[in-house]
Amino acid sequence: MTASAAATLAPIPALGVETIGMTKIFGPLVALEDVSIRVEPGTLHALLGENGAGKSTLVKCMMGFYQPTRGEMRVDGHEALVKNPRDAMRLKLGMVYQHFTLVPSLTAAENLIVSRPDCPAVIDWRAETRTLEAFMATMPFWVPLDVPVASLSAGEKQKLEILKQLYLDRRFVILDEPTSVLTPDEADEMLGLLKGMTTRGELTILMITHKFREVTAYADAVSILRRGRLVGGGRVGEISVAEMARAMIGDTEIRERSARAVHEARPTVLELAALYASDDAGLPALTSVDLKVKAGEIVGIAGVSGNGQSALIEVLSGQRDLDDGRIFVHGQPFEPVRDEMDRLKVFSLQEEPLRNSAVPRMSVAENMALRTFDKPPISSLGWWLSPHPMREAARELIARYRVKTPSTDTPIENLSGGNVQRAVLARELSGDVDVLIVANPCFGLDFASVAEIRTQIMEQRNRGAAVLLVSEDLDEILELADRVAVMSGGRITLMSPIGETDRASIGHAMAGGH
Amino acid sequence: MSDDPFFTVAVAMFAGAIRVSTPFLFVSLGECLTEKSGRINLGLEGTLVFGAMSAYAISYLSGSPWLGVAAAGCSGAVFGALHGFICKLPKVNDIAIGIALMLFGSGLAFFFGKSFIQPTAPRLSAIDFGFLTSNPQMKVALQINPLFFVGLVAALALWWALRNTRFGLVVRMTGDSAATARAMGTSVDLVRFLATTIGGFSAGIGGAFLSLYYPGSWNEGLSSGQGLMAVALVIFSRWNPIACVAAALLFGAAGALGPALQSVGISQGYHFFNAAPHILTLAIMIASTSPKRSLKGAPGELSITK
Numbered sequence: 159m160t161a162s163a164a165a166t167l168a169p170i171p172a173l174g175v176e177t178i179g180m181t182k183i184f185g186p187l188v189a190l191e192d193v194s195i196r197v198e199p200g201t202l203h204a205l206l207g208e209n210g211a212g213k214s215t216l217v218k219c220m221m222g223f224y225q226p227t228r229g230e231m232r233v234d235g236h237e238a239l240v241k242n243p244r245d246a247m248r249l250k251l252g253m254v255y256q257h258f259t260l261v262p263s264l265t266a267a268e269n270l271i272v273s274r275p276d277c278p279a280v281i282d283w284r285a286e287t288r289t290l291e292a293f294m295a296t297m298p299f300w301v302p303l304d305v306p307v308a309s310l311s312a313g314e315k316q317k318l319e320i321l322k323q324l325y326l327d328r329r330f331v332i333l334d335e336p337t338s339v340l341t342p343d344e345a346d347e348m349l350g351l352l353k354g355m356t357t358r359g360e361l362t363i364l365m366i367t368h369k370f371r372e373v374t375a376y377a378d379a380v381s382i383l384r385r386g387r388l389v390g391g392g393r394v395g396e397i398s399v400a401e402m403a404r405a406m407i408g409d410t411e412i413r414e415r416s417a418r419a420v421h422e423a424r425p426t427v428l429e430l431a432a433l434y435a436s437d438d439a440g441l442p443a444l445t446s447v448d449l450k451v452k453a454g455e456i457v458g459i460a461g462v463s464g465n466g467q468s469a470l471i472e473v474l475s476g477q478r479d480l481d482d483g484r485i486f487v488h489g490q491p492f493e494p495v496r497d498e499m500d501r502l503k504v505f506s507l508q509e510e511p512l513r514n515s516a517v518p519r520m521s522v523a524e525n526m527a528l529r530t531f532d533k534p535p536i537s538s539l540g541w542w543l544s545p546h547p548m549r550e551a552a553r554e555l556i557a558r559y560r561v562k563t564p565s566t567d568t569p570i571e572n573l574s575g576g577n578v579q580r581a582v583l584a585r586e587l588s589g590d591v592d593v594l595i596v597a598n599p600c601f602g603l604d605f606a607s608v609a610e611i612r613t614q615i616m617e618q619r620n621r622g623a624a625v626l627l628v629s630e631d632l633d634e635i636l637e638l639a640d641r642v643a644v645m646s647g648g649r650i651t652l653m654s655p656i657g658e659t660d661r662a663s664i665g666h667a668m669a670g671g672h
Numbered sequence: 673m674s675d676d677p678f679f680t681v682a683v684a685m686f687a688g689a690i691r692v693s694t695p696f697l698f699v700s701l702g703e704c705l706t707e708k709s710g711r712i713n714l715g716l717e718g719t720l721v722f723g724a725m726s727a728y729a730i731s732y733l734s735g736s737p738w739l740g741v742a743a744a745g746c747s748g749a750v751f752g753a754l755h756g757f758i759c760k761l762p763k764v765n766d767i768a769i770g771i772a773l774m775l776f777g778s779g780l781a782f783f784f785g786k787s788f789i790q791p792t793a794p795r796l797s798a799i800d801f802g803f804l805t806s807n808p809q810m811k812v813a814l815q816i817n818p819l820f821f822v823g824l825v826a827a828l829a830l831w832w833a834l835r836n837t838r839f840g841l842v843v844r845m846t847g848d849s850a851a852t853a854r855a856m857g858t859s860v861d862l863v864r865f866l867a868t869t870i871g872g873f874s875a876g877i878g879g880a881f882l883s884l885y886y887p888g889s890w891n892e893g894l895s896s897g898q899g900l901m902a903v904a905l906v907i908f909s910r911w912n913p914i915a916c917v918a919a920a921l922l923f924g925a926a927g928a929l930g931p932a933l934q935s936v937g938i939s940q941g942y943h944f945f946n947a948a949p950h951i952l953t954l955a956i957m958i959a960s961t962s963p964k965r966s967l968k969g970a971p972g973e974l975s976i977t978k
Contacts, residue, residue: 244857259852261845262972272841273856279838439968 170359173234173250173330174199175220180229182215189215190226193388195381197330199234200359202352204373204394205366206406207383208604209575213366216383217332221253222246233330247275252328254319256335262308266301266318270325290325297321298351312339312464317348324361333365337372341462342632342665349376368406370399384408407605416613418640419620424453427624428593433483435469443469445648447483451593451624456615458639458656459628461668466648467628468509471597474626475506477514487593500529503592507599511582518571522563523552525570526585559584560610576607583614594618597628612638632664646670677936680809684935687813688928689921690820691886695720695895696920697823698878699902701830702871704913706752707906708834709867710847710860710973711759714770716875717899718777719751723879725781725788728890731883732793740793741819741880748876749869751777756865766975774899781892788890796885817885819877823917826874830913843867847971875899897950904953908960910969926952 175197182190190212197203207213219226222240231238233249240246246253260269267290271277290303301310301318310318316339323331333352337345353376355361367373373380374394381391382405390397390405428451437443444466451457461467472478474485476494485492487502499505508514516525527536527548535547552566561580563573570578579599586594596615600608615638619625629635635642642659644652644667652659652667699716706713723744731740755773759766799818802811834840846853846863853860878899883890905923909915930945961967970976 242857243855247857255855257851259849259855261848261852263848263969264841264844268841268844272838272845275857277838277841281836281838281841283836440962 170200171329172200172356172359172362174362175251175330175364176232176235177216177220178230178232180216180219180231181227182212182219182224183227189386190219191386192229193383193386194229195388195391197362197364198379199362200356201378202356202363202365202376204377204380205364205383206368206370206373206380206402207366208368208406209602210385210604211383211406212386213383214334215386217253217334217364217366220246221251221332244275247326247328250327250329251332252323252326252330253332254316254323254334254336256338258315258319260307260315260318260322263306265304265306266310267303269307269318270303270322273322273326275326293325294321297324298354299348312462313341313344313348316340320348320352329360330362330364333363335366335368337367337369338630339463341668342661343669345372346375352376370402373402374399382406416616416620418616419454421454421622424455424622426450427453427488428626429486429489431484431486433470433473433485434481435473435478436481437469443648444473447645447648447650449626449643449650449653451626453592453624454619454622455641456619456625456627456639458635458642459626459645459650460632460635460642460664461630461645463630465645465668467597467630467645469648470645471506471508471595471628474595475508475514503590504595505529505586505589505591505593506595507579507583507586507597509598509601511578512571512575515582515586516570516578519569521567522556522561522570522573522581523549523566526552526555526581529585529589555584555588556581558588576603579603579607579611583611587614587618591618591621591623594623594625595628596625598630599627600631600634632661636661644668680936681932683809683813684932685925685928687815688932689925690816691924692927693920693924694817694820694823694881694885695878695898696902696905696923697820697827697917698881699875699899700905700909700916700920701823701826701913702748702752702874702878703903703906704871704909704911704916705830705843705874706864706868706871707974708847708911708971709843709864710850710971711756711766711864711868712770712903712974712976713752713755713773713868713871714767714900714903715751715755715773715777716770716872716902717895717897718774718781719748719872719875720777720879720882720899721895722751722777722781723748723876724883724894725785725879725890726876727880728793728883729785729788731795732788732791735794737794737796737884740884741796741877744876744880745873746876748879749873751876752869752872753865755872756868759868760861760865785890785892789892792889793884795888796881798885817881819881819885822877823920827913827917834913844971847973850973875902878902901949901953904957907967907970908956910967911971912969923949923952 178194180190180193193216205213215224218224220231222242222245231240238249240249264272267287270290271281271286294300299317301314301321307315316336340348349372352363356363377394379393380397380402382389382402384406430447430449433444433447435444447470449457459467469478473480474494487504490502492498492502512518530536531543532540537543549566556563559580561584562577570581573581599611615625627635627638636656639656641655642664643650644664646668647670651670652664699720703713703716726747727740727744730743731737751773755769758764758769796818798815801814801816804814805811834844842858842863846858846860850860882894901923905919906916909919926948929948930942933945934942
């Protein structure tokens with residue numbers, strides 16, 4: 159018996175939603191073109207697509223954040239007019255955003271109460287707490303109610319977001335990459351529970367994702383978007399992963415990956431000895447981190463975000479002070495200041511390059527010269543800068559690294575994410591690199607850029623650079639790294655050559671197990 | 673015992689703490705609410721001065737000091753509303769607008785207040801708790817101004833409301849995460865407008881205290897930066913209304929140090945001791961902040977913590 163047949167026999171609370179010819183045009187850009195998808199009630203429907211494929215435009219139109227240029231929406235077979243998020247709420251449609259919409263300083267209970275449209279003017283906490291506890295008892299997962307959300311883990315926050323939707327009696331929920339902040343075990347647990355709820359007909363879920371594994375394991379059906387159009391879809395099981403991937407990527411040319419060169423035993427280049435650091439609240443962020451990276455080796459640091467990886471990157475790039483411990487490069491003590499980075503050839507590719515490694519309003523040429531502007535030929539006498547050689551150098555890098563920019567004088571913030579990353583990559587990799595520190599280099603980029611950037615990292619390794627790669631994307635680490643280290647709670651909980659470990663033991667270490 | 677200079681200074685500081693703290697209390701409560709909603713209103717210094725002028729003028733013209741207090745509150749609310757309205761325009765910085773309104777409020781108060789410097793307006797009368805003690809010094813110190821109690825009640829009410837009412841939760845939500853508030857269909861601008869308006873009302877009442885109780889007359893040097901210090905006070909009481917009371921009392925006691933020492937004949941360093949609250953502001957700011965940590969408890973949307 160299919161879910162829709164069940165709906166005709168006995169009404170279930172889960173809602174079916176359908177979009178018909180949904181089109182959204184922003185000025186000259188067609189973000190969404192004639193997209194019709196049908197989400198059956200009581201199913202888990204996956205929405206696949208690359209960044210910029212129109213997934214978020216589509217769901218924002220469905221939730222009333224955007225008004226579609228054309229097209230309509232049906233909820234349970236009836237035409238529904240969703241002009242704003244309030245209309246969506248009234249129709250029992252809800253969405254969990256990738257960036258949490260919980261208020262950090264409020265407790266879980268306060269967050270739930272304040273989200274209610276009929277929140278009472280004066281709150282009777284005793285009665286509300288009783289109601290909330292009764293509600294929580296019926297739910298598949300539990301979150302502490304009386305601590306500020308800021309002190310919850312990412313997994314607990316994600317669960318609370320979903321609980322909030324259920325608390326508000328939403329019967330059609332859109333989840334935007336719900337597992338990106340979870341360990342593999344947590345992700346499996348949560349998707350399993352949600353799948354159970356959809357199968358029982360309590361809920362319909364539309365899940366935005368780019369993980370094929372989650373689609374094949376948990377989804378009932380899938381729709382695939384590319385460049386604003388619906389390019390494929392169907393029941394899971396009737397469509398293969400290869401077909402999904404082809405529909406998602408299209409005929410974009412993907413650069414051939416560099417092969418991994420086999421090296422003889424090489425000396426240690428980067429050594430971290432007992433690093434301790436604190437986070438912004440003064441709590442320990444790094445505890446006794448020891449790590450050695452050899453020449454011609456990529457050490458990948460895996461872990462769920464917020465377990466000390468960003469503190470480690472900040473320490474290595476001079477953005478955060480060490481409480482204790484030493485960093486050595488080629489056996490010499492290393493302070494992360496510009497002169498020493500230059501002398502010891504330490505370079506870095508940071509996450510969110512526009513925030514961490516570029517000056518948004520300075521031009522592409524100036525940003526590309528940030529490592530070299532005080533050396534000849536750009537500078538003479540140590541203080542006089544000539545714009546001409548700066549532009550010349552930038553033009554060469556732009557051509558070599560295929561950066562798409564209108565000119566060398568365009569502010570770098572006007573470039574697309576992939577091109578900002580390429581511009582930074584060009585700056586950092588153009589010299590002689592001994593140590594390369596990389597953090598989530600491919601976050602939010604399209605397949606072509608991802609392939610390009612991973613190839614560049616691999617080439618640096620093959621050239622003999624010591625590469626420290628921090629990534630939340632386990633697949634990226636499994637693809638690139640020679641050795642993997644897992645960070646959990648500010649410590650390294652697992653250290654292993656890539657061939658001697660597997661997804662399960664890495665996932666176990668991410669959750670804090672040793 | 674009454675002749676003990678130490679006792680005299682202690683009593684004078686006790687009385688001073690209550691007396692001097694009252695305007696700090698009102699301004700800091702107003703600022704606390706405004707900052708909880710995610711905005712900083714530095715214009716409260718100007719609101720305080722204008723409130724003092726309007727309270728004195730209305731009290732003089734009507735003969736009722738409480739009418740003066742009401743007028744000060746209302747004029748403060750108008751200034752708050754102006755700040756709230758201008759800040760919701762695109763690309764406007766709340767701190768710059770605050771500084772502009774600080775100068776505007778003071779200037780307007782001096783302009784309208786010229787004719788009220790000479791006349792004497794009816795003042796607020798104290799509530800006498802002297803019957804609690806037989807000590808003559810304590811009898812004087814226990815003449816407590818009614819606005820102090822209003823301030824205490826307001827602090828408790830604000831503390832309670834921020835936890836137990838919809839308005840309180842919405843204000844805290846708006847101040848901590850505007851994106852969340854918008855996603856829930858709350859109008860961030862409206863919440864901030866209301867919070868700034870109520871904050872201005874409270875600061876205006878603080879001004880009424882200055883001209884109608886202590887020092888109890890209107891002149892142009894009345895405030896001497898108390899409105900600005902109250903902003904610092906909110907930061908170090910970590911956006912907690914109850915802590916605002918304690919902080920205001922501490923600042924009040926520090927402000928009373930100079931006159932108290934003078935009353936027992938120590939006039940050396942009088943001006944230095946008079947500067948005690950300012951030195952205290954500086955010392956507390958240095959001691960309670962760190963370059964490595966973000967301020968704990970700070971609303972996430974404040975432009976100073978972003």
